[in-house]
Amino acid sequence: xxxxxxxxxxxxxxxxxxAVPGPVGAQTxxxxxxxxxxxxLTARSRELIAVxxxxxxxxxxxxxxxxxxxxxxxxxxxxxxxxGQMGKPLAIDRLxxxxxxxxxxxxxxxxxxVNAQIAIDPAPPHQVVGLLFTGSEMAGDTLDKLxxxxxxxxxxxxxxxxxxxxxxxxLIAGIASDKAMPLGSAFKLWVLGELAREVGAGERKWxxxxxxxxxSLPSGITQNWPTGSPVTIQxxxxxxxxxxxxxxxxxxxxxEGERLDGFVAQVGVPGLAPILTTRQMFAxxxxxxxxxxxxxxxxGAPSERRKWLETNAPRLRTAPIDPMMFAGRPTKIDTxxxxxxxxxxxxxxxxxxxxxxxxxxxxxxxxxxxxxxxxAKFDYVxxxxxxxxxxxxxxxxxxRKDGRxxxxxxxxxRGDAGVEEARFTMLMTRALVLLxxxxxxx
Numbered sequence: 001x002x003x004x005x006x007x008x009x010x011x012x013x014x015x016x017x018x019a020v021p022g023p024v025g026a027q028t029x030x031x032x033x034x035x036x037x038x039x040x041l042t043a044r045s046r047e048l049i050a051v052x053x054x055x056x057x058x059x060x061x062x063x064x065x066x067x068x069x070x071x072x073x074x075x076x077x078x079x080x081x082x083x084g085q086m087g088k089p090l091a092i093d094r095l096x097x098x099x100x101x102x103x104x105x106x107x108x109x110x111x112x113x114v115n116a117q118i119a120i121d122p123a124p125p126h127q128v129v130g131l132l133f134t135g136s137e138m139a140g141d142t143l144d145k146l147x148x149x150x151x152x153x154x155x156x157x158x159x160x161x162x163x164x165x166x167x168x169x170x171l172i173a174g175i176a177s178d179k180a181m182p183l184g185s186a187f188k189l190w191v192l193g194e195l196a197r198e199v200g201a202g203e204r205k206w207x208x209x210x211x212x213x214x215x216s217l218p219s220g221i222t223q224n225w226p227t228g229s230p231v232t233i234q235x236x237x238x239x240x241x242x243x244x245x246x247x248x249x250x251x252x253x254x255x256e257g258e259r260l261d262g263f264v265a266q267v268g269v270p271g272l273a274p275i276l277t278t279r280q281m282f283a284x285x286x287x288x289x290x291x292x293x294x295x296x297x298x299x300g301a302p303s304e305r306r307k308w309l310e311t312n313a314p315r316l317r318t319a320p321i322d323p324m325m326f327a328g329r330p331t332k333i334d335t336x337x338x339x340x341x342x343x344x345x346x347x348x349x350x351x352x353x354x355x356x357x358x359x360x361x362x363x364x365x366x367x368x369x370x371x372x373x374x375x376a377k378f379d380y381v382x383x384x385x386x387x388x389x390x391x392x393x394x395x396x397x398x399x400r401k402d403g404r405x406x407x408x409x410x411x412x413x414r415g416d417a418g419v420e421e422a423r424f425t426m427l428m429t430r431a432l433v434l435l436x437x438x439x440x441x442x
Contacts, residue, residue, distance in 0.1 A: 184386020
C-alpha cells in the first residue's frame with residue numbers, strides 16, 4: 001500500500017539511508033580514477049565500528065542533517081536488527097575512495113561482511129553526512145539458515161524461491177509458499193500484467209493517453225497533479241511500479257475494470273478479484289466505515305463484490321481520507337488487504353517473463369529494490385514490494401549470469417505490531433546473494 005511517502009521507498013532500496021544535500025550524492029557514481037582518501041575520511045570510517053557497536057559518540061559523529069533524517073531511536077532500531085543477524089562489528093576490511101570525502105566500505109562483523117557507502121563533510125570537524133549500508137554477505141550462509149531466520153520472525157512469514165523454465169515454476173525453498181498473505185502494493189504486479197496483456201493483444205498502446213483520475217494518498221507524486229491531466233499509459237505504469245504511485249494505480253485499475261477480474265483468474269489468483277483501488281481500500285479501513293468493511297468481508301464471489309462496489313461507490317469515493325491513519329498500529333490487515341501467496345507471485349513473474357513483453361520487464365527493473373552491489377550479481381532484476389503498518393512484502397524476478405531465471409517472493413505480517421522493514425530487507429538480500437551463483441538442479 002505504501003502510504004509512508006519516500007521513507008517506504010528508501011527502506012526497500014537500502015538498509016539505512018540518510019540522504020542529504022551536498023557531497024553524499026557523489027558517492028553513487030565512482031570516478032574513472034579513484035582519488036586518494038582524505039585522512040579525515042579514513043579516520044571517520046574507522047570510528048564507524050564504535051558507533052555501530054554503541055560505544056561511539058553518535059551525536060558528534062553524525063552531522064545535524066543526518067540527525068534530522070535518522071534520529072537516534074531509528075538508528076538504534078536498525079542497527080539492532082543488523083547486529084542481531086551479523087553479530088558485533090569488528091573492523092573496516094576495505095576502504096575504496098570515490099572522492100576524497102566519500103568511499104565504499106567493507107565492514108567486517110562476527111558473522112560476515114556488510115558493504116557500506118560513507119560521505120563526510122569536507123569542512124572540520126568532518127562529520128558524517130551520509131551513510132548507506134547496502135548488501136550483506138553472511139559467512140557460511142545457506143538457504144536452510146536463511147529460512148530458519150525468516151521463520152523466527154514474530155508474526156507470520158511466507159517465502160517462495162522458484163526456478164523458472166519451460167514448465168511451471170519449480171519450488172527450491174519456501175515457507176508456507178502456497179498460503180495467501182497480505183501484499184501491500186505488490187498487488188500492482190497484476191495491474192501491470194493486465195495492461196501488458198491488453199497491449200500485447202492489440203487492445204491498447206503504451207502511448208495511449210488518458211486523464212489521470214481522482215487523487216489517492218501518497219506514495220507517489222500524481223496525487224498533487226490536477227485531476228484530468230493527460231498522461232500516457234506507460235507513464236502511469238512506470239510511476240505505479242517504480243515509486244508505487246497510488247493515484248496512477250487507481251487510474252489504471254479503473255481503466256481495466258472487469259477485464260482485470262478476468263486476468264487475475266487467468267493467471268490463477270481469482271480471489272484477488274475485484275481488485276480494489278487504493279482509495280477504496282483506504283476508505284474501507286476508516287473507523288467511520290466499519291459497517292462497509294464488515295459487508296465487504298462477508299461478500300464472497302467476485303461478481304457479488306463487483307456489484308457491491310458499484311452500490312457503495314459514492315460513499316467510498318467521498319470518504320475523507322486522513323494520511324495519518326497509517327501512522328499507528330496495523331489496521332485490519334487480515335481482512336482488508338490484497339492477498340496472494342508467494343506461489344501466486346512467482347507465477348505472475350513467470351507470466352511477465354514469458355508473455356509480458358519487453359516494456360513490462362523494463363518497468364519492473366527501474367527500481368530493483370536492492371543495493372547496487374547485489375544488483376550487479378545478476379543480469380536482470382525486476383522488483384515490486386509493498387507495505388503498510390504490520391505488513392511488508394518484497395518480490396524479485398531475477399536472471400542470473402548463467403541465464404537461469406528465478407522468482408523470489410517473501411512477506412512478513414503481524415496484526416499486533418509493526419514489522420521491521422529494514423530487517424526483512426536484509427534477509428531477502430541474503431536470499432539474493434545466496435541465489436546469485438548457487439548450484440540449481442535442472
